[in-house]
Amino acid sequence: MYWYNPKTRSTETRPAPHTDAEARVLLDGNLNTESFVTEYEKLRDSGMNVEQALIFTGHEFRLRQLAFRAAR
Template sequence: KTRSTETRPAPHTDAEARDLLDGSLNTGSFVSEYERLRDSGMNVEQALIFTGREFRLRQLAFRAAR
């Protein structure tokens, strides 16, 4: 997978969301963040969006620190 934006139907279950997060070297980190957000009360779609946002912000912060 690439670091690009995709337009896809929103997942309805945690299993569908985890399938979307699978396939990256960072899958474990993505799933951990997603589960943390779900445990905090976010719905499936919102947690998935915030997971992507969090990792994008980390990537930008890493680039800025160089």
């Protein structure tokens, strides 16, 4: 899967996780982990599969980062 990793603030290609637990590991270990996981869970609850929810989570935080930069 190709996605924006909000934890490292970079894009990467990696094997897609198969479970929610595997996805959460990718989002863990950052000061913003709680925000990342909350967004991921919201997307999963809306019916997205694991890979899609993780990609959209990364995309959401990338857009927030760009909006913050533009507001400066």
